[in-house]
Amino acid sequence: MQKVIILGSTGSIGCNAIKVIRSLGHLKIVGIAAFKQHRRLADQIKEIKPRMVGIIDRNQYKALKAAGTRVPICVGEEGVGEMIERLDADILICAFASALGIHGIIKGIEKRMRICLATKEILVSFGDILMKKVKQYKAQLFPIDSEHSAIFQCLEGRHRKHVKAIILTASGGPFFKRSLKNVTKADVLKHPVWNMGKKITVDSATMMNKGLEVIEAHHLFDMPPDKIRVVIHPEALCHSLVEFIDASILAQFSYPDMRLPIQYALTAPQRRSSCIKHLNVSSIKSLHFFPPNLKKFPCLQYAYEALTIGKSMPAVLNAANAACVEMFLKGRISFREIPRIIYKTMALHSPCKGTIEDYRAAEAWAKQTVRRITC
Ligand SMILES: NC(=O)c1ccc[n+]([C@@H]2O[C@H](COP(=O)([O-])OP(=O)(O)OC[C@H]3O[C@@H](n4cnc5c(N)ncnc54)[C@H](OP(=O)(O)O)[C@@H]3O)[C@@H](O)[C@H]2O)c1
Incomplete structure (x- = not known):
């Protein structure tokens, strides 16, 4: 065993x-x-x-x-x-x-x-x-992330030089079609598809979750930022796609259920039968894909910027976001302040390359800076 x-x-x-x-x-x-x-x-x-x-x-x-x-x-x-x-x-x-x-x-x-x-x-x-x-x-x-599990499966046995782009899907969160005016904590914590921990649920609402996933995909699949795209797919049945240089696109589909990517992480490349409900393809009436609205959800843009800058900037983005989410959950800042504070923190940071401890120091600096900006 x-x-x-x-x-x-x-x-x-x-x-x-x-x-x-x-x-x-x-x-x-x-x-x-x-x-x-x-x-x-x-x-x-x-x-x-x-x-x-x-x-x-x-x-x-x-x-x-x-x-x-x-x-x-x-x-x-x-x-x-x-x-x-x-x-x-x-x-x-x-x-x-x-x-x-x-x-x-x-x-x-x-x-x-x-x-x-x-x-x-x-x-x-x-x-x-x-x-x-x-x-x-x-x-x-x-x-284990469902999007990265999907990409991992689409890439299995394939040559990276044949990949044109990886395309991460996002459900759009609770505010895809709703205004961000007068958003309450309860609105933010009501994710339309997934039942997850509070931090990732808030991240999904700001779309920072997708931004963090862009950076995650960059490291896992060794892809530059310009080859990682995001599409909004509200049905959450397609968990991500890979586009190849010959114009083929491969995707992975299933009902949204985190037990599936967890199981595949444990068994890959083997597949084992599971108690997860199988997707009945003929029951799908329509599938939608939309470009993300970066003006409404700037956190996604900030994640691309942090990835492009590199060094300690992604750690600062991550820690500033975690600090903002914590403050939002405690009722100290509003939902719309989250991206503004992250942006201000990133603008104040001088990125440097370093060790785990250096990046931890950058994280600690970012958390302090968020506290300073908000008090
Ligand atoms: N949930 C999902 O569907 C999903 C999907 C994809 C990826 N993820 C990722 O998986 C990770 C866990 O997500 P989750 O939804 O399972 O979170 P969660 O339900 O909030 O659980 C988090 C776990 O981490 C511990 N924890 C709480 N605060 C922590 C902190 N500040 N530092 C370190 N650990 C802490 C918790 O311990 P206590 O119970 O003792 O507080 C708990 O065991 C996150 O990175 C998330 O982005 C989650």
């Missing part, structure tokens, strides 16, 4: 990954980690019986311990790295909601684990460094 560690087990992707692993039957979860929800983690420990657990927030250690768990608990980001080091697992599912965990993933790459990556923020902030490690260790990195 292959052994699996899940970072972010208490989240939307983490919980779906647990379901998929159960249905596949040939994998065993040996390690799980969360950020701070100790009760949820304690329930998962009882249910899954892992060999080790990790919790990032040190303040929650005692509460987790008090819940009666006898499983060894690793604390903080270093603790998660230690868990990866000690467990000797085969597969690492990365589904934290932020770029925390980068050192753990690098450890997983060095141990030649199969890396199944949902956390796009890791590639946005540290893409150059991570992909260099992947190449150095000839590691297997499989995307």
Whole structure:
């Protein structure tokens, strides 16, 4: 049986990954980690019986311990790295909601684990460094994001020189056809297609999620920004497309269900039957594709700009966005202020190339700058 560690087990992707692993039957979860929800983690420990657990927030250690768990608990980001080091697992599912965990993933790459990556923020902030490690260790990195899973499948066995462009689809979010005037938190958190964590749901509403995915695609598929396009596809049945130099376009279709890309990240290039509903093609009445409105959703444009500038700018975009999303969710800024503050933060940054710690410092600077701009 292959052994699996899940970072972010208490989240939307983490919980779906647990379901998929159960249905596949040939994998065993040996390690799980969360950020701070100790009760949820304690329930998962009882249910899954892992060999080790990790919790990032040190303040929650005692509460987790008090819940009666006898499983060894690793604390903080270093603790998660230690868990990866000690467990000797085969597969690492990365589904934290932020770029925390980068050192753990690098450890997983060095141990030649199969890396199944949902956390796009890791590639946005540290893409150059991570992909260099992947190449150095000839590691297997499989995307979980549905769009990147689709592109990965369309590219399988094909030569990159034959690719003209990759085309990421976006559902358009809750405001595709609605004005952005007087938008409430409840409006933002009501995604028309996907049921996801709060951060990515807000990112979908601003279209920053697609911007982060453009940067993710650049690193995963080694594509320059001008060969990565975005189209709005409200039906969310086509999960992305690849255009080839001979004018052919390949696409991947399915009902929107994150269990499918999670399963493929775990089994690729093999395919296993699943409990996911099969798409009845004859039931599709129409499919629509529209260009994105960059004026209404400038975050997408800012992500292209950050990618083109490179160095520490994508990390600044990522951290400024995370800080804005947090402030929006706490009711401190309005929805329309999010892109304005990100833009101001990027304009104040002098990008530099560096190490993980340098990019982390740029992230910390961006978060501070957002706080300064908003107070
Ligand atoms: N949900 C989707 O359908 C979907 C699709 C594609 C890609 N993704 C990507 O997958 C990742 C996880 O998304 P999600 O929707 O599963 O998120 P989520 O439901 O909010 O869960 C996030 C997980 O990360 C932990 N977490 C919370 N705050 C964190 C922080 N500041 N830093 C690190 N970890 C934190 C949570 O722990 P606690 O429970 O202890 O707070 C939880 O285990 C994101 O990068 C997202 O962009 C998600």
